Amino acid sequence: MPLLKFVIFILSLLPFAWYGWGAWHDTLGANPIEAVTRGMGTWTLNFLLITLAVTPLRKLTGWHAALRLRRMLGLFTFFYAVLHLTSYLWFDQFFDWGEIARDILDRPFITVGMAAFVLLIPLAATSSNFAIRKLGGRRWQALHRTVYAIGILAVLHYSWLVKADQSQPLLYGGILVVLLGLRAWWREVERREQLAGKYQPKIRNRIIPIQPRR
């Protein structure tokens, strides 16, 4: 696992390296600044979906060790989100805070993008073992479930940005629907099993037990 983790760490830095190299050697085309901003945004979304795929992957394959990669993948989501936001604040707005505030208020795609980023901050801030212990598993998990909302906001952000061709946002949205849909479905199955008296919540060892309503 340490080796795999190291390999994935290096792989996760490749998009950053690729855009950095491209910016330095001017190989990002006619509008390199737009290419960097878009590229960082795309990779934020990629890492968000990869992070959200860990739990389904674990359940479908039984490869429970995958869980140990999730924190790192989540932090890479935040890493690319910071770069994406920075390139917008810097290269698009040149830190014109008045214009940025107007953008957040007037442009829905900026509003939801900014909301997604703000919601990511507490997740990144509470990613340490210390924070998990401090918060307690139950509260920690409740907090980290906001990632589902972040996923929806991020796909909306992409979809409202494109001029006409929705094929890419739809692809991301479709994957997100599958990843969240699987969770909803498993939860529903578990709820039904519980209602049928198949097992007690403790057996499944859920941090936040399902309280089925009749």
Added chain:
Amino acid sequence: MNNTPAPSEITPPGLYARRREFLKTSIGIGLAGAVLPAPTFAAPAKLGDGAKKSVFSTGEEQTPLKHITGYSNFYEFGTDKEDPARHAHKLKTRPWTVTIEGLVKKPVTLDIETILKLAPLEERIYRLRCVEGWSMVIPWLGFPLDVLLKQAEPLGSAKYVEFVTALQPETMPGVRSRVLDWPYVEGLRLDEARHPLTLLVLGLYGDILPNENGAPLRIAVPWKYGFKSAKSITTIRFVEDEPRSSWMKAAPREYGFYSNVNPDVPHPRWSQAKERRIGEFMKRDTVLFNGYGEQVAGLYSGMDLKKHF
């Protein structure tokens, strides 16, 4: 990463084409030294040879050809700005005819070779502002569109002009997607179409128009967002009512008929106050009518530009 050169590393066609001149000159000099009298070597004829300069040209720094051809919106070839350069070489530009019809006394169909000889070509260095917030400075070659329009003798009832882009499904991979209503349709009010700034474009950077920029002929309407300047035109139609363009059909709330460059009228989803000139780091302020207000503001006197966006 592979060993294919990046688009930016490829020699711009203009320079590349001139390698022959260089070779010929070099050989010429060599031969001249060896055998006398010295033979003369004419440079290959190019479309822009002898083109007139225009008072409408800007002196601003011109965008390199590789960016003009490598970064463009031509959705018939795909929605990425790199797609036209990737696919447009397949476009069949010969034979090519343009049909001028509708409310005209004399409907005509003209061959591209005839159109090329209708009037002497001028070089017009125009700013181009894309609705997406970037801009370029482009040395077009052409003549006023009005020269072509006159061929059909429009009737007094004609109020608008519609431009229809070629639809070649076999060469245009982008038209398989229903992202726009094909064929691409754009329109101008008659006085806009006949305005001396409105250019019928046949060339770029002194040479014939590259496919990815709308070969073999397009228009350039420099005070409007780029999408108003229809590419690869096959039909020009005089009509009485305001045409509905492909972009108006795709998103009526976002794209109006006029689409004049205007920093004070934002796109519903983004600001139009600033633009990034391709090749520059800082953004610049967008200017009303893209800086052509002196020539065209009169066309819109008394009109509410927020309403007629």
